[in-house]
Amino acid sequence: MRKILVVGAGQSGLQLALGLQSNGYEVTLMSNRTADEIRSGRVMSTQCMFDTALQHERDLQLNFWESQAPRIEGLGVSVAAPGSHDPGPTQRAIDWVGRLNGYAQSVDQRVKMAGWMETFAQRGGQLVIHGAAVGDLDYFSRAYDLVLVAAGKGELVSMFARDPERSPYSEPQRALAVSYVHGLGPRPEHPDFDAVRCNVVPGVGELFVMPTLTTSGRADILFWEGIPGGPLDAFGGVKDPAEHLSLTLELMEKFTPWEYARATKVELTDAGGTLAGRYAPTVRTPVGRLPGGGLVLGVADVVVANDPITGQGSNSAAKCAAAYLGSILEREDKPFDEEWMRATFDRYWATAQHVTKWTNAMLAPPPEHVLNLLGAAGGLQPVADRFANGFDDPADFENFFYEPERTQAYLASVAGA
Template sequence: MRKVLIVGAGQAGLMLALGLQSRGYEVTVVSDRTAEEIRTGRVLSTQCMFGKALAHERDLGLNLWDDRAPRVDGLGVSVAGPDGSRPIDWVGHLDAPAQSVDQRVKMAAWLDLFTGRGGNLVVHPVSVSDLDWYAGRYDLVLLAAGKGPLAGMFDRDPARSPYDKPMRSLAVAYVEGLAPRPEHDFPAVRCNLVPGVGELFVMPALTLSGPCDIFFFEGVPGGPLDAFQGVREPEAHLELTLALMKQFVPWEYERAANGVQLADEGATLAGRYAPTVRKPVVELASGGLVLGVADVVVANDPITGQGSNNAAKCAAGYLAAIEARGTQPFDRAWMEQTFEDFWSVVAPVTKWTNAMLAPPPPHVLNLLGAAGQLQPVADRFANGFDEPADFESWFYAEEKANAYLASH
C-alpha cells in the first residue's frame, strides 16, 4: 500500500486525501487545526464553485450540501456610473447551478469524514525540517497549504506571473437579513464594477447557521475600497462595508440598509496577496521532493472566483495521475508533468483573471454593454466562469469580439 502525505486541509488537500483513501492508499493529512477549530474559526474565502468543479466533488461522493446550499443559477454584472446609476446591468443564466458553501462547514465535515474512515490526521504546524523528515517516510509528499509560509519554498515562475504585488485589497463579510433582490427572480452572483475603484460581489451562500449572503470587496490598492487594514472588530468591518456600499453601489446598499447583521463572530476576513504562479517541485536538504498543490503553485486573485474551482480540478487531476502511476516512483519528471497537466487546465483561468485585474479595453466594455441587450452574450459570459477557456475565442482580441457581436 503506497503512503501519501498531504500537508493542508483545504479544498484540494482534503478532496485528494479522501479520493486517495477511497482507492486504498494510506493517507496522512497534516493540518494546523482540528475540525472543531476550523468550524469555530474565521471565514476562509468566498468559494463559489461552478458546474465542472462541483462535478469533481460529486464524483467522489463529497457533495454533502446539495440539498441545503442555496442554488446559484446566474451571474450578473453592473457597472457603476459617476452619478450612482448603472449604465450596464444584466444577469446571465448558468447552464449548471453553482453553489458556495462556507469552507468552515465543508472542511470541518470533510476532515471528520476522513478521520471517520480511518485516515491518519496529524494536527501540528509544519516546518521545512518536518517536511524533510516526512519525505523519507512517504512515497509522495504533497503541499496543499497555499496561504501558509511553506508556499514560499516554491520559486516564483516569472514567465507565468505578470504581477509581483497585490492588485486588489480584499474584504469579506458573511451576512444575514439581506432583502430580496427586486429586479430578477432567480438567485445569482452579482459583480458590481466601479471603474478605477474596484469591485463588489454579492453572492448567496451556506454558512454555519444556514443560508446567508456574502459581500466581497476587491479594492484597487490605495483607493477608497482599500480601507480594511487595521479594522479588527467584526462589527466595525461590517459598518465600513455598508458605508462603502452606500457610497459606491447604492442599489446594493438599499437591500442591506435595514436589518443586515453578521452571520457570526468569525464572519469577516480582510487581506491581500500577489497573484503568483510557482515552480511545482521543491527539493529538500535530504534530496526528498515535495509537489505543490492548487494555490501553492497557482494563486490567482479571487476577482474571478476561481480559487476553489481550480483546487477541485487540481485534486481531480492529481488523483488520476497518482492512480495511473501504479507502483512507479513519484520522481521529479512525474511531478513536473503532473503539474503541467494541471497548468493546461488553469492557464486559461490565469489569463482571464489577470485580464480582469487590468482596466478593460474598449472592446470589452462593448461586450459588457452588449450583454445587457443580448441575452446570449450575457449567458456566455456567465458560463465562462465555469469554463474560462471559452473566453479565448471571443473576449480578448478586438477582432474576435467584434465578429462575435456581429454574429448576433
C-alpha cells in the same frame, strides 16, 4: 499499499486525500487546526463553485451539502456609470444577468473543511494536527512515497520558486474585505432565482454579492475588492467585526447604492464572519526541494494563486485535485519522480493557464472592446449567458474575449442570428 502525505486541509488537500483514500491508498493528512477549530474560527474565503468543480465533488460522493446550499442559477454584472459616484447617487451604465447551464453553489469552507476532515478520520485516515515546517517534511519525506503540499500560506510556500514568466504582477492588485451576513433582501428585478452579483466601479474596485451556506444556515457574502490606495482600501486597521461590516455598508451606500438598498437590515452571521487581506497573484514552479534532497509536489494555490476577482480559487483547487488524483492513479507502482511531478502539474496547468490569463486580464482596466462586450450583453441574452458560463469554463474566453477582432465577430454573429 502506497503511502502518501497531504499537507494542508483546504479544498484541494482534503478532496485529494479523500479521493486517494477511497482508492485504497494509505493517506496521512496534516492540518494546523482541528475540525472544531476550523468550524468555530474565522471565515477563510469567499467561494462560488461552478458546475465542473461541483461535479468533481459529486464524483467522489463528497457533495454532502448540495441539498442545503442555495442553488445559484445566474451571474449578474453591473457597471457603475463613469463619474456618477462623485458626488451624488450612482447610476448603472450596464446591468444584466446571465443564466448558468448548471447551477453553482457556495458552502462556507468552515462547514465543508470541518465536515470533510471528520469524514477522512472516520474512514480510517491518519489525521495529524500539526503546523508543518520544512524541517518536518524533510523527516516525513523518507517515510512516504509522495508528499503533496496543499497549504497555500506560510513557510512551506517559500520552497516553490516564483515563475516570473507566468506571474506578471509582483504586488497585490486588490485589497480584499469579506463579510458574511444574514438579512440581505432579494434583488427586486430578479427575485425568483439566486445569482452571484459582480458590481464594477471603474477605477475604484468591485463588489461581489453571493448566496452561501454557512454554519448558521443560508447567508450572503458581501465581498469588496478595492484597488490598492483607493477609497475601498480602508480595512487595514479594522479589527472589530461590527466596525468591518459598518464600513462595508458605508462603501456600498456610496458606490453601489442599488446593492445597499437591500442590505439595510443585514447583520453578521457570527463574530468570525469577516476577513480582510491582500496577496500578489503568483504562479510558482511545482516541485519543491527539501534540504535532505527529497522532493515535494505543490498543489492548487501553492503553485497557482490567482486574485479572487474571477471567483476561481475553490474551482481551481477542485480541478487541481481531480487532475492530480488521475495522475497518481495512473502511475500505479512506478516512482513519483521529478519528471512525473512536472508532468502532473502540466496536466493541471492545461486548465489553470486559462484561469490565470483571464484573472490577470480582469485586474487591469477593461479595454474598449471588453466594455462593448459587457454592454452588448445587456441587450443580447446569449452574450450574457456565455459570459456567465465562462466562470465555469474560462478556456472559452479565448474565443471571444481577449482580441477586439474576435469580440466584434462574435457580437456580429449573435446580433445577426
